[in-house]
Amino acid sequence: MKYAYLYLNFLYPIVLIKNYMSKLSFKIAALFLFTVSTLFAQSRHTQLVQFSGMVLEKNSLQPVPFTAILIKGTSHGTVCDFYGYYSFVAQPGDTVIFSAIGFKSSPYLIPDSLSTDRYSLIHLMDKDTAELKSVTVYPWPSKEAFVDAFKRLNLPDNDLDRAKKNMLLAEMKARSVGYPTDAGAAFMSTMQAENNKLYYAGQYPPNNLLNPLAWAKFIQAWKDGDLKVQ
Numbered sequence: 001m002k003y004a005y006l007y008l009n010f011l012y013p014i015v016l017i018k019n020y021m022s023k024l025s026f027k028i029a030a031l032f033l034f035t036v037s038t039l040f041a042q043s044r045h046t047q048l049v050q051f052s053g054m055v056l057e058k059n060s061l062q063p064v065p066f067t068a069i070l071i072k073g074t075s076h077g078t079v080c081d082f083y084g085y086y087s088f089v090a091q092p093g094d095t096v097i098f099s100a101i102g103f104k105s106s107p108y109l110i111p112d113s114l115s116t117d118r119y120s121l122i123h124l125m126d127k128d129t130a131e132l133k134s135v136t137v138y139p140w141p142s143k144e145a146f147v148d149a150f151k152r153l154n155l156p157d158n159d160l161d162r163a164k165k166n167m168l169l170a171e172m173k174a175r176s177v178g179y180p181t182d183a184g185a186a187f188m189s190t191m192q193a194e195n196n197k198l199y200y201a202g203q204y205p206p207n208n209l210l211n212p213l214a215w216a217k218f219i220q221a222w223k224d225g226d227l228k229v230q
Contacts, residue, residue, distance in 0.1 A: 052087035
């Protein structure tokens with residue numbers, strides 16, 4: 001009996017140590033699993049996707065330039081270029097809002113079951129027709145301005161005054177025929193004469209004395225009386 005008691009006293013600490021070690025191992029294993037699951041969840045949550053594509057008009061399939069693209073609930077996004085192309089970084093499960101002037105804003109949900117880190121999309125936009133109230137445009141901002149403009153109105157001349165102005169222009173044109181040429185006209189005439197000399201350099205210039213067409217014009221002018229001495 002004495003030996004049995006001693007054996008139990010010796011065995012009891014070993015059982016306690018074994019239970020303590022088993023509990024400690026269980027806690028370590030549980031902590032390890034919790035850490036791994038947390039890291040895995042964080043890695044899934046922080047997965048990034050290169051989201052790119054084009055924005056087109058639904059009916060004509062023409063690019064919608066400078067479309068604003070914003071991730072819902074954040075201040076992150078981008079703007080399309082002139083050809084409707086876009087590319088930015090997002091996360092699976094994000095809702096992306098497409099908005100442009102003259103088009104209806106439309107959301108798109110990025111799938112959360114992507115197997116790659118790249119995702120492309122051709123997004124189609126519907127036109128938004130906005131009806132504005134009619135606006136009447138007046139040439140004067142108020143009645144007082146209209147009265148003032150009416151008082152300052154210069155009415156056109158009558159037929160006699162317009163005829164006198166036209167005859168005055170005709171008279172000036174007739175008088176300018178006998179006036180000597182100015183410096184610019186004289187220079188152009190001199191340059192034309194020099195060019196004519198260079199054109200016929202090394203050969204005889206044409207002589208209209210034997211030109212039948214020139215004689216025909218001369219005779220016709222003689223008959224018409226254009227050669228009278230004034």
